[in-house]
Amino acid sequence: MKKERSVINLPNRTITRLSLYYQFLSQILHTKKFISSKELSQHLGFTSSTIRKDLAFFGQFGTSGKGYEISKLYKNLEKILGIEKEWNVIVIGCGNLGAALLKYPRFKKLRFNIIAGFDISKKIVGKKINDIKIYHLNSLKNFVKRNKVDIAVISVPQEAAKSTIDYAVSCGVKGILNFTPTTVNIPSDKCKILKIDLTIEFLKLACLLSNKRYDNTKK
């Protein structure tokens, strides 16, 4: 009987875990041959049993006493996640955060190639950051027509976020990583948008640190 296991029907948190396994393996790929679920657990903070279950679901089983063969598991996770190819990324908004992303060394390792930046400031447009050319935003439509653009990073000021995202979608961008706090409702068949909010982890850590018990009987 043929069984299909679809990653896209998995809960978001399972995809997150698979991404974390993959990302961790990318770091140790050439340093060792095998890794056990216990070692993965120590590095990633999930239980060994969660890790074994996740991987067994996709037909990945470790060898008793040795664990998983790293290079094989890495290749298979790549297939499971459907990310075997190179991804062309553009960065829209090349101010402080955008410029830091243009210089971020780890994207290339995971085959996210930043091919261009876009901005509207005269101070930046026409320059290069980390050898990546910054174009004026009004040339985006033409650029998307002539180049394969997989993902656009949105790192513009908050007040420009909605119009910039609408414009990028109208230019044919199909995947967006939104670094602004603005939420935009775009049908997911038109463009897939994920949001990264740097402040959320700060709030979560503050919550853990405050370690406060909330008593809802005291109003």
Added chain:
Amino acid sequence: MKKERSVINLPNRTITRLSLYYQFLSQILHTKKFISSKELSQHLGFTSSTIRKDLAFFGQFGTSGKGYEISKLYKNLEKILGIEKEWNVIVIGCGNLGAALLKYPRFKKLRFNIIAGFDISKKIVGKKINDIKIYHLNSLKNFVKRNKVDIAVISVPQEAAKSTIDYAVSCGVKGILNFTPTTVNIPSDKCKILKIDLTIEFLKLACLLSNKRYDNTKK
């Protein structure tokens, strides 16, 4: 009967949702008076019923036809999350990403005050970025003794991550936001560490875009 509702025993994803509600409300705090679970749902992507359940768990109920009173809900979420105070933050590693964080305008709004930066590069130490002084890392111990430091952001190069985190903990830092991909095992009673990995969202988006069905019968 007295019921205690402890936020610290909640699953991580519930704390994430509560943080997202709080963060979203901080943006609309002075623009309107009421918000319904339906509107929250449209902005945040969770179902109305999830939102209502989350908030009812902490004794927060909307008024029929009107929804939740924003300023009240905001204040209460602050209490629930235990984050009513100001948080003093330092940034260790003030290169590209660190410098962008020093300039990030939204931290202050949520009362995360960056009070100092630390680095080892002669080019940066002694300077100011966004009016925040950058000290040499070897003055960290003294600084932590003399100032209230709640959270240290680690944005050093990957190869320096482990030693820097160990050093920060030895200096008495109790909360760390680790922007490097390195995982460090520190007992959580000594220091609480959360990791922010910018590449994980890229991998997740790539996975969504590839939209690939994984057939585990084909090996």
